[in-house]
Amino acid sequence: MAAFVLYLRLFQYGFRRHSTYLAAALAGAFTNTVFGVLRAYVLIALWEARPGLAGYTLAEAVTFCFLTQAFIGPMQVFGRGLSFGDRIRSGDIAFDLVRPAPLLAWSLAEDLGRAAYLTLARSLPPTIIGAALFTMVAPVSPWFPLSFALGVVVSFGWRYLVTLTSCWTTDDRGIHTLSALLTMFFSGMVLPLGLFPGWLRTVAEALPFAAMVQVPADVWLGAEPPLQALGFQLLWAVALMGLGALLTVAARRKVVVQGG
Amino acid sequence: MIETISLGRDFKVRGTLVPAVRDLSFRVGAGEFVGCLGPNGAGKSTTIKMLTGILTPTHGRALVAGLDPTRQRKALARRIGVVFGQRTTLWWDLPLRDSFELVRLLYKVDRNRFRQRLAELTEVLELAPFLRTPVRQLSLGQRMRGDITAALLHDPEVLVLDEPTIGLDVVAKAEVRSFLARLNAERGTTVLLTTHDLGDIERLCRRVLLIDHGRLAFDGSVAELRALVPGQESIEDVVAHLYLSSTPAAPRTPRRTPDADPPTVTA
Ligand SMILES: Nc1ncnc2c1ncn2[C@@H]1O[C@H](COP(=O)(O)OP(=O)(O)OP(=O)(O)O)[C@@H](O)[C@H]1O
Ligand SMILES: [Mg+2]
Numbered sequence: 042m043a044a045f046v047l048y049l050r051l052f053q054y055g056f057r058r059h060s061t062y063l064a065a066a067l068a069g070a071f072t073n074t075v076f077g078v079l080r081a082y083v084l085i086a087l088w089e090a091r092p093g094l095a096g097y098t099l100a101e102a103v104t105f106c107f108l109t110q111a112f113i114g115p116m117q118v119f120g121r122g123l124s125f126g127d128r129i130r131s132g133d134i135a136f137d138l139v140r141p142a143p144l145l146a147w148s149l150a151e152d153l154g155r156a157a158y159l160t161l162a163r164s165l166p167p168t169i170i171g172a173a174l175f176t177m178v179a180p181v182s183p184w185f186p187l188s189f190a191l192g193v194v195v196s197f198g199w200r201y202l203v204t205l206t207s208c209w210t211t212d213d214r215g216i217h218t219l220s221a222l223l224t225m226f227f228s229g230m231v232l233p234l235g236l237f238p239g240w241l242r243t244v245a246e247a248l249p250f251a252a253m254v255q256v257p258a259d260v261w262l263g264a265e266p267p268l269q270a271l272g273f274q275l276l277w278a279v280a281l282m283g284l285g286a287l288l289t290v291a292a293r294r295k296v297v298v299q300g301g
Numbered sequence: 302m303i304e305t306i307s308l309g310r311d312f313k314v315r316g317t318l319v320p321a322v323r324d325l326s327f328r329v330g331a332g333e334f335v336g337c338l339g340p341n342g343a344g345k346s347t348t349i350k351m352l353t354g355i356l357t358p359t360h361g362r363a364l365v366a367g368l369d370p371t372r373q374r375k376a377l378a379r380r381i382g383v384v385f386g387q388r389t390t391l392w393w394d395l396p397l398r399d400s401f402e403l404v405r406l407l408y409k410v411d412r413n414r415f416r417q418r419l420a421e422l423t424e425v426l427e428l429a430p431f432l433r434t435p436v437r438q439l440s441l442g443q444r445m446r447g448d449i450t451a452a453l454l455h456d457p458e459v460l461v462l463d464e465p466t467i468g469l470d471v472v473a474k475a476e477v478r479s480f481l482a483r484l485n486a487e488r489g490t491t492v493l494l495t496t497h498d499l500g501d502i503e504r505l506c507r508r509v510l511l512i513d514h515g516r517l518a519f520d521g522s523v524a525e526l527r528a529l530v531p532g533q534e535s536i537e538d539v540v541a542h543l544y545l546s547s548t549p550a551a552p553r554t555p556r557r558t559p560d561a562d563p564p565t566v567t568a
Binding site: 043046047050051054058061131132133135136139140141142297298299300 | 310313392
């Protein structure tokens with residue numbers, strides 16, 4: 042019970058912490074919307090030339106475009122690490138690793154709070170404006186909110202691993218850049234995974250990045266059986282968190298037992 | 302209350318083991334106020350980290366409030382307070398008050414006891430004007446008072462502080478000192494602190510530990526410490542003399558070669 046209150050509080054704080062950066066969120070929402078409109082025109086041209094590309098109708102393609110724009114904030118598609126990255130650099134992570142609450146659960150609660158805020162501030166505007174300007178498809182499946190939430194959790198699991206690797210590297214810029222590229226490309230953010238050629242598509246559709254963007258978008262569009270989609274996301278969520286827990290043990294060994 | 306038995310810590314630096322703390326044995330009784338001195342890199346922070354479970358010893362062992370800091374860290378956390386002057390355990394983006402709330406939930410402090418304790422600490426440490434300010438906007442002195450409060454919310458028997466007065470102005474320093482003195486006198490809290498400020502030692506500590514090159518070089522009262530170096534007026538000179546005449550395994554200052562004459566201390 043006390044633990045539940047703690048995590049609820051962390052969720053609230055995560056939410057509130059981001060709500061203090063309102064200007065940044067509005068700027069983000071504006072950029073996401075403008076880029077959505079630009080991308081939509083490109084996709085319209087493409088789909089008019091090649092109707093039914095990637096198995097989407099034109100309206101579905103435009104919907105996909107605005108949904109992926111809406112996912113940028115909550116799913117951190119550009120691969121920003123978690124806030125404890127700074128604490129690894131300063132050595133303060135030692136204190137976090139010996140706290141009575143596990144770092145993984147702790148940062149998940151905070152990150153879900155962050156995602157909840159960014160959903161309101163950065164996801165709703167592009168979706169609403171997109172729907173006002175273009176013809177979009179309404180969500181087919183009642184499972185979409187769950188799929189969206191699982192997308193956030195998978196994204197968290199991935200970023201947790203990426204952030205924690207800083208315990209072993211002196212310069213973490215490389216891994217963050219790599220993570221950003223992988224996430225953008227393989228999540229379906231740049232292009233729907235259905236447009237990827239043969240084997241690349243198979244690989245991309247099996248990776249965790251698909252669970253962040255492509256899969257929740259497909260659940261909205263009804264392009265994939267919802268239970269299969271949710272199962273795939275859940276599998277990656279569990280796998281990444283499991284890895285995260287193992288890596289936390291290793292980080293604790295490294296920082297607390299060996300002294301950094 | 303605190304006991305170390307041949308406590309030691311080696312660090313692996315580029316493949317070789319370098320000792321930071323060696324064969325350290327001392328005992329601090331309940332209600333004592335002990336200050337820990339030592340030149341930069343002597344091993345004070347490393348010792349404090351081992352006493353608080355943030356670092357695992359490589360040799361010997363420590364007992365704090367009867368608990369092993371490494372293996373019983375969670376139980377220990379509820380009985381000791383820890384402040385690292387150079388770092389903060391507060392949450393950077395959160396108002397001070399919210400950080401305290403997290404500490405309360407984390408260490409399972411009863412809500413009513415928490416309210417009462419926070420009210421007391423708010424009054425004595427004069428926190429009221431900035432309880433709602435995010436930690437990143439606090440001045441160093443305000444932040445330190447916040448950190449000390451966070452360490453005391455669960456009313457611990459032992460308080461361990463690593464350089465609690467670092468960077469504080471004269472007034473803030475005096476406030477922190479008088480607070481710690483009162484805490485020790487009125488509540489009987491055992492206090493162990495490290496410092497480079499000899500004013501802390503003179504005004505607060507009935508007992509001094511001197512750590513040098515990871516070893517315990519002196520353990521006694523301030524008067525006994527002075528008596529080690531006769532003819533020195535100020536305690537600064539006494540301590541400087543002790544630091545400079547220490548017998549290192551390797552030269553401490555770059556200018557000093559092992560076969561050079563020992564430097565003399567000038568006032
Ligand atoms: N994580 C680490 N890895 C390697 N060496 C370390 C590590 N932490 C401390 N040391 C070394 O151990 C020695 C003792 O450091 P420590 O921080 O305990 O000194 P200190 O007495 O607190 O010094 P100061 O007064 O400067 O704070 C130093 O030589 C330091 O370089
Ligand atoms: Mg130190």
